[in-house]
Amino acid sequence: MLKTWGRFFVAVGTLFLTQAAFAQDACPVTDLNGDGVTDEDDVYVLRDALGTYEGDPGYVPAADLNGDGRVTTQDYGVMLDCN
Numbered sequence: 001m002l003k004t005w006g007r008f009f010v011a012v013g014t015l016f017l018t019q020a021a022f023a024q025d026a027c028p029v030t031d032l033n034g035d036g037v038t039d040e041d042d043v044y045v046l047r048d049a050l051g052t053y054e055g056d057p058g059y060v061p062a063a064d065l066n067g068d069g070r071v072t073t074q075d076y077g078v079m080l081d082c083n
Contacts, residue, residue: 027078027081027082028065028066028067028078028082029062030042030065030078030079030082030083032045032046032060032062032063033045034062038079038083042079043079045060045062045063046060046063046065046071046075046076046079048060049063049064049071050063050071050072050073051071051072052070052071053069053070053071054069054070059071063075065078065079065082066078
């Protein structure tokens with residue numbers, strides 16, 4: 001699947017989206033940098049934290065959108081589903 005995010009394209013395979021299906025009203029906050037807007041800057045936050053686990057340097061709790069203690073492509077899927 002390919003979705004446009006601002007000026008960027010984010011490709012996420014459907015394999016990674018299987019556990020990231022959220023109802024729109026159950027979506028977590030996707031403004032990861034706290035500036036009041038969900039935009040490409042939030043994608044950068046998620047990208048920079050990608051592959052980190054809770055307790056790792058560089059782990060950003062806000063980027064763990066599915067709350068599993070790690071930032072993975074599933075969190076990208078949540079961001080795409082919720083915006």
